[in-house]
Amino acid sequence: MIELGPGPSFVEYLNRDRPDLLPGAPIQSQGASGAAGQVPHGTTIVALSYAEGIVMAGDRRATMGNVIASRRIEKVFETDRFSVVGIAGAAGVAIDIAKLFRVELEHYEKIEGTRLSLDGKANRLASMIRANLTLAMQGMSVIPLFAGYDTLAGTGRIFSFDITGGLYEEVEHHSVGSGSPYARGALKKLWQPDMDATAAVRVAVEALYDAADDDSATGGPDAVRKLWPVVYAVDSHGARRVEDAILAEMARSIIATRTDDGKEA
Amino acid sequence: MSAQYYVSPEQLMKDRADFARKGIARGRAVIVASCADGIALIAENPSGSLHKIGEIYDRIAFAAVGKYNEFESLRQAGVRYADTRGYSYSRHDVTGRGLASVYAQSLGAVFTAEAKPFEVELAVLELGETPALDTLFSLNFDGSIAEQPGHIIMGGDTPAIREAWNGYWAGKDLAAAGTDEVIRAAALVLPGVGEGSEDARLLEVAVLERVTSSGSHRHFRRLDTPTIARFLGAGK
Numbered sequence: 001m002i003e004l005g006p007g008p009s010f011v012e013y014l015n016r017d018r019p020d021l022l023p024g025a026p027i028q029s030q031g032a033s034g035a036a037g038q039v040p041h042g043t044t045i046v047a048l049s050y051a052e053g054i055v056m057a058g059d060r061r062a063t064m065g066n067v068i069a070s071r072r073i074e075k076v077f078e079t080d081r082f083s084v085v086g087i088a089g090a091a092g093v094a095i096d097i098a099k100l101f102r103v104e105l106e107h108y109e110k111i112e113g114t115r116l117s118l119d120g121k122a123n124r125l126a127s128m129i130r131a132n133l134t135l136a137m138q139g140m141s142v143i144p145l146f147a148g149y150d151t152l153a154g155t156g157r158i159f160s161f162d163i164t165g166g167l168y169e170e171v172e173h174h175s176v177g178s179g180s181p182y183a184r185g186a187l188k189k190l191w192q193p194d195m196d197a198t199a200a201v202r203v204a205v206e207a208l209y210d211a212a213d214d215d216s217a218t219g220g221p222d223a224v225r226k227l228w229p230v231v232y233a234v235d236s237h238g239a240r241r242v243e244d245a246i247l248a249e250m251a252r253s254i255i256a257t258r259t260d261d262g263k264e265a
Numbered sequence: 266m267s268a269q270y271y272v273s274p275e276q277l278m279k280d281r282a283d284f285a286r287k288g289i290a291r292g293r294a295v296i297v298a299s300c301a302d303g304i305a306l307i308a309e310n311p312s313g314s315l316h317k318i319g320e321i322y323d324r325i326a327f328a329a330v331g332k333y334n335e336f337e338s339l340r341q342a343g344v345r346y347a348d349t350r351g352y353s354y355s356r357h358d359v360t361g362r363g364l365a366s367v368y369a370q371s372l373g374a375v376f377t378a379e380a381k382p383f384e385v386e387l388a389v390l391e392l393g394e395t396p397a398l399d400t401l402f403s404l405n406f407d408g409s410i411a412e413q414p415g416h417i418i419m420g421g422d423t424p425a426i427r428e429a430w431n432g433y434w435a436g437k438d439l440a441a442a443g444t445d446e447v448i449r450a451a452a453l454v455l456p457g458v459g460e461g462s463e464d465a466r467l468l469e470v471a472v473l474e475r476v477t478s479s480g481s482h483r484h485f486r487r488l489d490t491p492t493i494a495r496f497l498g499a500g501k
Contacts, residue, residue: 110321110344111344
């Protein structure tokens with residue numbers, strides 16, 4: 001049979017011709033059981049659907065054991081015009097995978113002359129996470145949350161993953177990372193069907209606030225340094241990053257409301 | 266045992282060049298022009314899915330004439346080269362010059378060493394901040410490479426198209442023109458296409474936009490037939 005070229009996948013091409021460029025490749029030989037606590041970890045990501053699409057938000061803190069490694073890390077990325085990914089776990093590997101995933105989608109689009117379907121994108125990400133399983137077993141796990149606007153179905157959709165590359169579609173909302181149990185509790189109470197974009201962004205910020213309140217690895221809004229969560233909204237017009245000015249006002253209003261309530265826990 | 270006939274290197278290269286030139290002239294032409302709004306790429310191409318024009322990277326595009334399977338494999342190799350480079354270094358380190366010289370080397374190697382030369386002519390274009398900073402490279406089947414100021418015309422009956430094109434722009438400033446005017450001018454000089462909006466389906470058009478509408482880092486935008494028809498119709 002005639003051998004076909006590497007096809008439209010950039011990751012498969014790297015696997016074949018440039019395996020040295022794949023994320024995590026150089027550390028694979030090391031028995032790095034103790035190393036996991038020594039690298040920065042990113043924490044909480046939330047995603048929720050609203051009437052026209054989806055919103056995804058991530059806090060800005062990375063921790064290394066009990067130390068704050070970064071106060072301004074970004075864990076939510078625009079991967080193409082209609083999708084975003086947020087990644088919790090070992091920050092270095094997570095950022096590399098997000099970057100590679102973005103190139104993967106763009107590469108496919110350029111080679112094939114057409115965009116991947118949203119299901120196709122989610123499946124590609126699942127196989128990239130599966131490829132990271134060896135590192136995950138050494139404590140360098142990476143857990144993404146993927147969401148986007150499905151142009152075929154005309155709706156926003158959210159996908160979660162496990163470290164073995166298992167792919168699960170979520171309804172209404174989902175959260176990953178160390179602060180996710182608290183964020184999920186908040187989402188359950190705050191999420192309403194048919195919210196508009198502004199309401200959805202506010203729910204995302206408030207869920208992150210609750211996660212930061214109870215989880216020390218999740219960073220809350222930092223009014224001193226003027227650092228606000230990274231929030232993206234995706235609808236039929238594409239993905240857009242919510243401006244800092246809007247987030248600042250939202251975070252301040254949430255803090256003010258909580259202060260007025262005067263509750264302890 | 267049959268003896269090999271002696272063919273002088275001059276004759277061999279000449280035969281190969283004639284062969285490649287004939288193959289390229291059989292196809293339809295492509296016009297690439299740098300103007301005020303960006304770089305416009307216009308091809309006479311009735312197929313809606315087999316493209317002669319393609320996106321390579323953020324500010325780099327590709328156009329080709331000749332044999333589809335040959336330039337398509339070059340285009341894909343170019344996308345792989347650019348994506349690998351941008352991924353392992355930085356997006357800023359992917360340049361049109363780098364890509365063009367890689368193409369020149371592979372075309373040159375195939376021309377001298379392989380049984381048959383590539384029957385293709387390529388253009389590699391990189392968008393600059395202003396028309397004067399755009400770089401347009403044209404590459405021939407033998408690996409020869411040239412940087413062209415302003416515009417590139419290749420394929421089909423190139424001399425006739427070039428004459429018509431130069432006639433259109435005599436006394437007009439191409440660098441100051443808008444994309445719409447460049448598309449109309451190209452439709453006028455490409456022999457198989459008329460100026461009417463009904464001929465929009467015979468054209469394949471893409472633009473490397475100087476200012477992207479979406480604010481994205483990708484400047485390449487393919488125009489759909491209704492948009493091309495609107496541009497062609499507006500000239501009336």
